[in-house]
Amino acid sequence: MxxxxxxxxxxxxxxxxxxxxxxxxxxxxxxxxxxxxxxxxxxxxxxxxxxxxxxxxxxxxxxxxxxxxxxxxxxxxxxxxxxxxxxxxxxxxxxxxxxxxxxxxxxxxxxxxxxxxxxxxxxxxxxxxxxxxxxxxxxxxxxxxxxxxxWADQPAPPCGKVIVQPVDLAGEAHGDKIARLAADLGKARGAILTLPDSIAWLLNIRGSDIPRNPVPHGFAILHADATVDLFMDPAKLTDLGDHLGARVRCHAPDAFAGAVAALEGPVRIDPASCPVAVADALAGKPVEAPDPCLLPKARKNTVELDGARAAHLRDAAAMVRFLAWLDATAPGTLTEIAVVKRLEEERRATNALRDISFETIAGSGPDGAIVHYRVTEATDRPLASGELLLVDSGGQYVDGTTDITRTIAIGPAGDAERDAFTRVLKGVIALSRLRFPEGLAGRDIDPFARLALWEAGLDYGHGTGHGVGAYLSVHEGPARIARTGTVPLEPGMILSNEPGFYREGAFGIRIENLIVVQEAPPLPGQTVPRMLSFETLTLVPIDLRLIDPELLTTAEREWLNAYHATVAKRVGPLVEGPAQEWLKAACRAI
Missing domain, CATH: 3.40.350.10 (Creatinase/prolidase N-terminal domain)
Structure with missing residues (x-):
């Protein structure tokens, strides 16, 4: 961990x-x-x-x-x-x-x-x-x-144990998932699955072959008769008992290529994730279509959404304790590594953390401008007054995966930093308040997050949001909020909302909340048959010291104040002492 x-x-x-x-x-x-x-x-x-x-x-x-x-x-x-x-x-x-x-x-x-x-x-x-x-x-x-x-000392292939993700957390038995997806294969007699999180989701299992992501390595073939051939090292499967059941036949990984070659009839592959070697092994021409697990996995059921809400509330309390400690301690002698260690300690103190969901990003000053910066002993630098600290982190809990970014002022902030931060915040608020017609994709709403930055001639070079799994990969397809996001957004999808701005050699700013797509209640006189909106899952204060209130509209201030009131109400009872006092001040209305 x-x-x-x-x-x-x-x-x-x-x-x-x-x-x-x-x-x-x-x-x-x-x-x-x-x-x-x-x-x-x-x-x-x-x-x-x-x-x-x-x-x-x-x-x-x-x-x-x-x-x-x-x-x-x-x-x-x-x-x-x-x-x-x-x-x-x-x-x-x-x-x-x-x-x-x-x-x-x-x-x-x-x-x-x-x-x-x-x-x-x-x-x-x-x-x-x-x-x-x-x-x-x-x-x-x-x-x-x-x-x-x-590569003479290349590491061995991973062989982490596989565990059961129980139905009271998954929300649907894996046999029912198999039958549901098999019925939708159309003319194909089977579909080849290679993505680790697809296989983990379909079979209600989790693994440890990938650092920070609870997925196992393996291959699978989903058949139209609602059975599955699973190709995975048997040493990984010893703790599953009879979980997989009669629908799932287990084989060693080296049997996969031969099984693919022996398949008869149309076989479905996803050209975006099927290796060339697998397509080469097929006897006939494949049917090309998306991985059948992608959309069902992205559309979280009510049990998974309830789990995500519980995980985010638990994670929020850990973040508040961390931020209260940071405000009381920084800059002092703190370095980026000290920040990372303390944040992980707070998450571990929940006694529910399985792992962090990715290597924590803690970039101070110019390191914050490196979008996916990871501090090492060689790059570690002290926090300095007058600089910004960008912290992007998350946790893996059995009931949900979290991902949050907060940018924090270490001492007084400059006008340029406050202006850019407020414009990034306006983008977060724009998406959070958005109502949009059903059928729109991420590329259709991405500009709302950038508009305030564009008005100042600014932008950022990454997407605005990625999908997030349910105790699975912190980055999950197929939907995303980006110029390249073409998959329509649907209720139940969990996405990040994370515009940013980066000035090389000076500072980086990113604010990230996780949001879930939901059906929006109809408006009086509404003519659009169905509209969607977002529920915000992340419940952690946004640094008020970095906001220029003059740049916010009345509606934006009302959203921010309502958000902070919700944070104080939901998270306040979970923290105590200095953290509770810090939370009250951090959630004050502006």
Whole structure:
């Protein structure tokens, strides 16, 4: 559970490792090799064994690519990691802004002809298609994983124990889920599942193969006859008893490829998450459709929503105790690591924490401008008066997953910081108050979170919101609030609401609450058949010292005051002493 503060990868060996990789290119007769941050299960999070991108380049972000050619090597990162990648990669690697520059465009310009290899277990069908459709003179060739060949001390595959997620927390028996999804397969006689959280949700199990995410590694085939073949190391399953039942047949992982090859009739795959190697093994042409678990998993049932509310209330009390301590102690001699440790202590003190939901981000001053900053012993810096502290953190509880960001003033704040903070807050409030017609997607409402920043010529380079699981992955698809969010929002979906602003070398600001989509009560004279709105799950004060009240409208001030009144009423009875007094002051009306 404890967060680590040492780097798992270092950029110093980068040149030697890149040279070793290029020697493997010579042996294979290749001109390049593609290294994604991915594993065979195609989820967002990977085990230490699969941190190939980090091991080779030094870049530790949660998304990215490297394309290593004979004369150059590009590291592709999105807007969250533009500052971070400059700090981490050796100068033999060139940062590339992605997706503004695609892998295909970069390869096409750097390599007019030749062959670039890739591990077919690590690219999805959709990713492979995106490369081959754009590259005419370059062959994209399947091959063994060349990084694995040179990674002498590569960790072993994870083998964490699998436990039952009981129906009183899941809200639906796994046999009923299997039958419901099997009935919706249409003409397909089966569907291949590779995403760890899909399999965990479908079978009402949880695991420990991925740090901070309670999911097991495995593969599954959902059949139209409402049975499932599960391919998972039997050593993981010893604590399940008879939970899986007769509907689920268990097999060793090495039987998966053969079982895929033996499938008859139309088989459904999700091109976004099905590895090329799996599609290659199918005897016939697959039916392409989204993973059948994605939308049902995202639409939380009433039991899961009640669990999320309970988890957020418990987590809020821990956050309030932490913030009260921080205000009483900072700056003093506190450093970023001390902040992270104290926050984890408060969550552990609930006696309900299973794990933190991701490595805590505690960025002070310029470190706050690194969107996904993770403090290490090498980067740890003291908190200083006049700076901002950005803390993004969360907890994994059996009844819910939390994710919250608060930006805190350490001493007096400057006018530029207060202006930017208030504009970010206006974005949070805009989404929180929003009513919108059913059928809209995240991209349709994302501009509401940015409008106040745009009016000042400002913006942020990440999405406004991601889905969140029910004691599952803290990042969950398919819906998101972003320019790329095309999945319509539906009641029961839990999303983050987290606009921000970052000034490189100076400060970072982000305010994040989790929200759940709900049906909005009809308005007098309403002509739209059905409208949706959001319930805010997160119940933690927002730093009033960083707000410029003159920038808020009357409606925005009323929302903020009502929110803080709710926080004080709900969380106040759960804390005592100095924390309770701090909460009263932090929730005062403005």
């Amino acid at each position: 404890f967060q680590r503060f040492t780097e798992t990868a270092s950029p110093q060996p980068g040149p030697a490792r890149l040279a070793a990789l290029r020697a493997e290119l010579d042996r294979e007769g290749l001109d390049g090799f593609i290294i994604p941050r991915a594993d065979a299960h195609q989820g967002e999070y990977v085990a230490p064994r699969d941190e190939r991108l980090s091991w080779l380049t030094g870049f530790t972000g949660s998304a990215g690519w490297c394309v290593a050619l004979r004369d150059r090597a590009g590291v592709f990162v999105d807007g969250r990691y533009r500052v971070q990648v400059k700090r981490q990669v050796a100068d033999v690697f060139t940062p590339v802004d992605w997706p503004e520059t695609s892998l295909a465009d970069w390869i096409g310009q750097a390599l007019p002809s030749g062959a670039v290899g890739f591990d077919p277990w690590l690219l999805s069908v959709e990713q492979f298609r995106g490369l081959t459709d754009k590259l005419d003179g370059v062959e994209i060739r399947r091959c063994a994983n060349l990084v694995d060949r040179i």
